[in-house]
Amino acid sequence: MSVTHAKGFAAVGLEIGLKNSGGKDLALVHNLGPRNAAAAVFTSNRAKANPIIWSQQVIADGIATAIVLNSGGANCYTGSRGFQVTHATAEAVAAKLDLSTTDVLVCSTGLIGEQLPLEPLLAGIETAQLTADGGADAALAIMTTDSHPKTSVVDGAGWSIGGMAKGAGMLAPGLATMLVVLTTDADVPASDLDAALRSATRVSFDRLDSDGCMSTNDQVTLLASGASGIVPDAAEFRAAVTTICLDLALQLQADAEGSSHDISIETVNAANEDDAVMVGRSVARNNLFKAAVFGNDPNWGRVLAAVGTTSATFDPYDIDVSINGVMVCRSGEPGQSRDLVDLAPRAVHVLIDLKSGTDTATVWTNDLTHDYVHENSAYSS
Amino acid sequence: MSVTHAKGFAAVGLEIGLKNSGGKDLALVHNLGPRNAAAAVFTSNRAKANPIIWSQQVIADGIATAIVLNSGGANCYTGSRGFQVTHATAEAVAAKLDLSTTDVLVCSTGLIGEQLPLEPLLAGIETAQLTADGGADAALAIMTTDSHPKTSVVDGAGWSIGGMAKGAGMLAPGLATMLVVLTTDADVPASDLDAALRSATRVSFDRLDSDGCMSTNDQVTLLASGASGIVPDAAEFRAAVTTICLDLALQLQADAEGSSHDISIETVNAANEDDAVMVGRSVARNNLFKAAVFGNDPNWGRVLAAVGTTSATFDPYDIDVSINGVMVCRSGEPGQSRDLVDLAPRAVHVLIDLKSGTDTATVWTNDLTHDYVHENSAYSS
Structure with a gap:
């Protein structure tokens, strides 16, 4: 089930009042280890949201131990005040989970050009209870105009990958589109995660072009806990990442805004x-x-x-x-x-x-x- | 009024049954001279309709004495049979008006990928009566999904330019969009016509992008009769061509398919x-x-x-x-x-x-x- 299918992860999805439509709007995923390797691909739009700018710095060393995602606001074109909100969000997650702030990825999705309120984010993070079966709620919390959550799992020989995705509009990648979090308990170093993820997104999310409109907030993240203790064959692992990316991409296509074909x-x-x-x-x-x-x-x-x-x-x-x-x-x-x-x-x-x-x-x-x-x-x- | 505003032109628009919706669907414009200089710009789409392929050959020597246009069929992706229809249409106009076939431009607009029937074209050309006030009917005959005809005139010092345009969908230029015929009684050699037309379309039709879809049949043609006997100042002439192109482009925008803004x-x-x-x-x-x-x-x-x-x-x-x-x-x-x-x-x-x-x-x-x-x-x- 979603990002808690693989061993070594805890997650939560909860409602903090960001979405006008109501419903869960904050998700956290925590990599419990023993490894904390990570890779991510980001929108190639030059207009990047604050969480993209932050997460690109976080991922540079191939290490990330948690990711926090909100719907109800893109935090894009919100200036230095918006960046401070992203930074404070990462700090709050780090304090809550006893991590380094610079190991916390942040994703946001929603309307561009509106400030994201910090108080509900801090309050939500403070009360969040991450669990080993929180993946389903996390997948609900990242939805915007999606009509249902998208999740997928792929099982290898003693290891597995699970994931969640959101995205129904502004759906044209380059590289990566929408928000996707994949988690694996395979023991794979960051550089191999990065190669597998880029190889997979190139033939999946990158070839999904629902409406020709490239987002400012796209991010596809892959976290590896190593909790299975298994180092998979590189080609096999790459194939599995490609399979799950393709499955999630086609789920996004099937739920694209207003589509009938x-x-x-x-x-x-x-x-x-x-x-x-x-x-x-x-x-x-x-x-x-x-x-x-x-x-x-x-x-x-x-x-x-x-x-x-x-x-x-x-x-x-x-x-x-x-x-x-x-x-x-x-x-x-x-x-x-x-x-x-x-x-x-x-x-x-x-x-x-x-x-x-x-x-x-x-x-x-x-x-x-x-x-x-x-x-x-x-x-x- | 339209392409018969300037001296030295005769035109006609008539119904020959090509359009399912009924109404006039064949237009002819004849340059009565004494000059027969011409210039044209064409779609840059590599998928070119048969009349585009034909007209590009006709215009190469800077001479054209007539142009025939039909709505109700694009004659595009219709193979060698379609090209023969275009060629036979030009031959029929040449026979009717006693011209050289290779001085007759052809334009078509309508559905791509259907054969255009030759018989009604030949019968229509045979019966056509071109007159010095036929410009309004010609403008009607080139309409497809346009809700009304588009015409414009610009008067210089003793000379003038008139024109007609159609185009409501597949409206994104490169270079030129839709069908436009401009006529002038100024005495301007073909090379100067070409320079003025390219300069004008670059800042008018080329910057109209209603729906991002580039046509296979776009053609903007400028015919000069020299009937005013006046050789205008080059800059003044270019400005007048730009003015009429801009006016027609904005008329196309205002009537674009389904638009409300x-x-x-x-x-x-x-x-x-x-x-x-x-x-x-x-x-x-x-x-x-x-x-x-x-x-x-x-x-x-x-x-x-x-x-x-x-x-x-x-x-x-x-x-x-x-x-x-x-x-x-x-x-x-x-x-x-x-x-x-x-x-x-x-x-x-x-x-x-x-x-x-x-x-x-x-x-x-x-x-x-x-x-x-x-x-x-x-x-x-």
């Missing part, structure tokens, strides 16, 4: 992987195509118009496009009838054959719906 | 003009900000999150952002209360001060609305 854009026979990702991302960000999918309209011309804006290697007049198994465009001309395409199911598969090489990549996105517009026109009210 | 994003004190355009375009393409404006929500954090994804020169924590005159963000911290911002009017002005230089640019966009999603989920049905 989950769209997988698979680009094949690309000259290289970067080209395949570029083509997929361009389609994923095309509002016209995404609105067409909402209307169950297999408008493949909008796919090609989006592909044509990229610098990927391909002949624009020798592309095949299939939608849910129907090759609607063959060699740049109308193929099978678009009437054969069934877009009623939630899952949509777009296959783009560039005929220019052997590389492949899949980018995941959602459709553009009335509900997306509605949720995001009313978010801060 | 016209948003001007003015970036000031940029290190250079490219930075200012890049910042403006990033905000213009941010769905979350556009949805917030639809909901009359001055969510300035979304402006900064979009700015932060660019490589422009600026300090992310020393930016000012004003919305409709209220400085909601001052030096990267909350400024005046967001409650002071009135987003009820259609016009929205976003002012971004990068504090990094002296250059300025404005990018125009629209909000993201329920109606945009609705129109674009039902376009091809």
Whole structure:
């Protein structure tokens, strides 16, 4: 269950009154050891929230013993006063758990440009009771517009990884998106954690592009307690981290704000992987195509118009496009009838054959719906 | 009025049954001379429609004596059969008006990936009666989802420019967007027409980014008859072309699909003009900000999150952002209360001060609305 599935972790989720909607809004995760190795990837947005700036300093030495997360406020574009709130939050967690302040990661999520009140944070941390089964509550506490908590576990040979994630809007990574905390009882040094995490996020969260909007607060954290006493095979561990990241990424896609379709854009026979990702991302960000999918309209011309804006290697007049198994465009001309395409199911598969090489990549996105517009026109009210 | 305002042009708009919605769908404009200089800019999308491929060949020598435009079908991704339709259309116009086929420009607009039927085009061209007051009908005939025709005129000292434009969706230029035909009776050689047109589109159509989706069929054409007998001052002529392009661009913005706000994003004190355009375009393409404006929500954090994804020169924590005159963000911290911002009017002005230089640019966009999603989920049905 979530971040307390692996041995050597305690967690809690509680309500401290930050979220207008009510509900739990503060989570703490404590690595009980014996190891305290950690790795994290952060948003590449130059507009970084205060907790990102703080956590990047904390993670620099590969050591973190606790992470505190709040919903109900991003603490971004809140200046030096906002940074002091982040710092004081880390200090309070350190005092509570008898740790060094510089080993406490901080994450925040919510509205940008509003000060986060310190008093409820300090009071909540003071009363928090972390337990070995607190992972489920922690996953609840980091939700914003998510309709349900996202958790996942993967079990290795005597070791395991558990995790939680939040994120439903402003969902386009670079590197990492939304808030994710993974915990493992495997005994893995920080440098190997970092390599495994970067390898995993590159092909999971980094290829989720629900709405093209990159967050200021994205952070994916991996904490290792070593409590299993087992040093796993590096490739096996990396595969497990990739599996859990991919599972959480697809859970985020399935719950993206207002979405009615989950769209997988698979680009094949690309000259290289970067080209395949570029083509997929361009389609994923095309509002016209995404609105067409909402209307169950297999408008493949909008796919090609989006592909044509990229610098990927391909002949624009020798592309095949299939939608849910129907090759609607063959060699740049109308193929099978678009009437054969069934877009009623939630899952949509777009296959783009560039005929220019052997590389492949899949980018995941959602459709553009009335509900997306509605949720995001009313978010801060 | 429209493309027959300037002397030396005849035009017509008629209904030939291409548009499912009915109404005029074929336009012809004939340059009666004595000059036949021409210039055009085209979409930079690598996915180019057949009429774009054809017209790029026609314009290469700076001579064009007629242009034929149809709505009701883009003739894009229709292969060699589609190209033959474009070619046969130009041949029919040449035969009708006694011109060289290679001096006839062709434009098409409508759904991508469907064959355009040749018979109605040939029959329509055969019966067309071009007149000196046919400009208004021509402007009607190029409309797709436009709610009304867009025309504009600018008068110089003894010479003038008139024009028509269509475009309501897939509205993001690079270079040029949508279909625009400008006609002038000034006596200007093709090379000067080209320079004036590129200079004008760079700061008008190129900075209109309604929905971030680049078309496959964009073409802006300028035809000069020389019928006034006047050779205008080059700077004066360029200014007039810029004025008419800007007027038509803002008419397109005001009629963009489903929009309820016209948003001007003015970036000031940029290190250079490219930075200012890049910042403006990033905000213009941010769905979350556009949805917030639809909901009359001055969510300035979304402006900064979009700015932060660019490589422009600026300090992310020393930016000012004003919305409709209220400085909601001052030096990267909350400024005046967001409650002071009135987003009820259609016009929205976003002012971004990068504090990094002296250059300025404005990018125009629209909000993201329920109606945009609705129109674009039902376009091809």
